[in-house]
Amino acid sequence: MRISTLRIVRSAVAIAVLAGPMSAARADGTPSSWNWQLVSAGFSPDGGNVNSSLPSLFAASTSDVYLTGCYRCLFRWNGTTFSSQTQPAGANRYTVSGAPGSAIYSAGQQGYQSGNLLQFNGTTWTNVLTTGGELFNTYVAPDGGVFVVGDGTFYRNTGIGFNSVNTGLSTAFNTDRLLAVTGFSSNDVFMGGYNGRILRYDGTSITSMNTGVNAAFVAMDGTSASNLFAVGNNGIVMFFNGTTWTQLPSLGNVGLFGVKALGPNDVLVSGENGLLARWNGVSWTTINLGTTNRLGAISTPDAGKTLFIAEATYTDVRFRLGSAVFAPTTVPEPATTVLVALGLAGVMVVRARRRGVGSV
Template sequence: MTSPSGRDMSSETSHITRRTILQATGAALAGLSAAGAASARDTPWTVAETPTDRTLYDVAYTDAGAHAVGGAGTLLSRTATGWQRVLDGGPTGNGNALYGADVTDDGKRLWFVGASGAIGEYDVTTGSLRDHSAPMDVTNNFNDVAVTGDAGAANVYVAGDSGKLYYSFENGESETWEYVTPASGSNINAVDFHGDRRGHIVDGNKTVLHTRDGETWTKIGLADANVNFYGVDSDGPDDVHVSGGGGMVFHWDGAEWTPSDTGDADLRDVEVSAGGAGLTVGGGGALYDLTDGTWRQQSTPTGANLKAVTRGPTDIAVGAGGLVVERRT
């Protein structure tokens, strides 16, 4: 692993990611009339049938459609005929739960992480799977993962339950992993990047941190939050959303944090586009839609805990007992 001396701005300008495309889509949607936005918000959420009763902890879109990961190393894929099982047992076959997933910028590789040091790289175009588990012989639980760059040349960032962030700038190859303890050593719950080496994390000590080089981290909040942080959406150095306990969502605009109180449910994940449209999900089937700067509760056909959400042609939230709820957009 080489230590970057700073990010080249011409490279940063040319870095077009899946998130950039999603942000552009969100910006276009934000230009709709208020009536149109209300109509989209009122589209009903429905339960999709899945081939598992294991809790699903994360969901992400790839070039081959949406994929979800969960308990016992489960990997599911959303196909034209519904959700199908792709993998049982995780990357090692040991059945370790998978807690986080992210996709390379070209949409071709799905990375996932989980219990006992599990790390997998799944090629959605060929169906092949590479096992990168236990980097540096670490077998702690991994809570989340962020990847930037294209298939085979990705930067990989793994959030550790021990307070360490593990990273590889060479696609997770052996002997290329390093780690940093960004803050107090409390568990890192979520990680998200808006550029090759620029992103944010949240930890169990109510802390939000930012990096510009993928290695060194600076605290940017959050004083007097009084709730735990569970999810982070990083769209830029001045556009960050954090979801947490007690129904709280916080937005950083580069100068100050703005809190929003949605209710009582712990909010486990948040996804917001640059256009300002977003979703957050949590306990008891809680699901909120962000439109015109206001979070509004959505009616869902479940009271089960929701763990993660993704936006796309179909918005998807996943959770306990193999639950998937969907909304056509």
């Protein structure tokens, strides 16, 4: 006797088997580590030993990096090769910095006990500020405002040229130096320097902040005005939560020269003897780069996925490039249901996602 296909389906016994949740390894969030490589400029700058300098760099992108931190050295890396940058008159170049989509700036020394600020427009370096004291660092705000610190001095340019803002500090040579500057807008700028001093600028005036330490702050960085870090000599790292400055556990009797905040409770600091350490909100973890050279500024163009760390030997300034490694995160996917239909003529197996079962 023949039985139609329709009758087989209608007489089938359906058994639903709920399979366990499937999972997949997904890479997201903050990098868990980085794969490192050394990139050397291969040059011997004038002035002999550069290991006493603070190596500095700025990564405008993963293939456009600017490097300095020694006598008249200013180099650009295009992802493959270095090119020496033609500069106006000047001497020591201390730092190079910028912001996404902005001009790039290099603060330094014009001559003995005088300073200058160079601006790069993509083609040419131009001297845009000459001062009686040396200049050490620059911050570019999201709205394009440019702020520069020096020997007790603070200069701003919010579109009408540079002008000086009174800091209340001595502007004598090497007395009340401001070495670090960062911020979150043109109306919220922080600067740090000698004698544990941190100042805050609100767009109109400057106020002094109490840190409770006597360190020389060399670098500052943060993700917001309530997640800000400052590093200096003697392994001192300070954290600002928006209200007060507190000292994190010391990294020992070592000079710290670079800092990069990747997020809340996640910051990298660099310094002497090849030190690179990461803070997770509770403790420090050191990262071995295989060098004992002085490490300086840390820069990332892509929120930590690629890191660039300046390094100084006795003969050149170079950098380490770190490519992100993400710890796999197990992410559960929706469970699947297997429908087994048993009929007189055979077995039919259908796979469907749970949400599709009701429509079968």
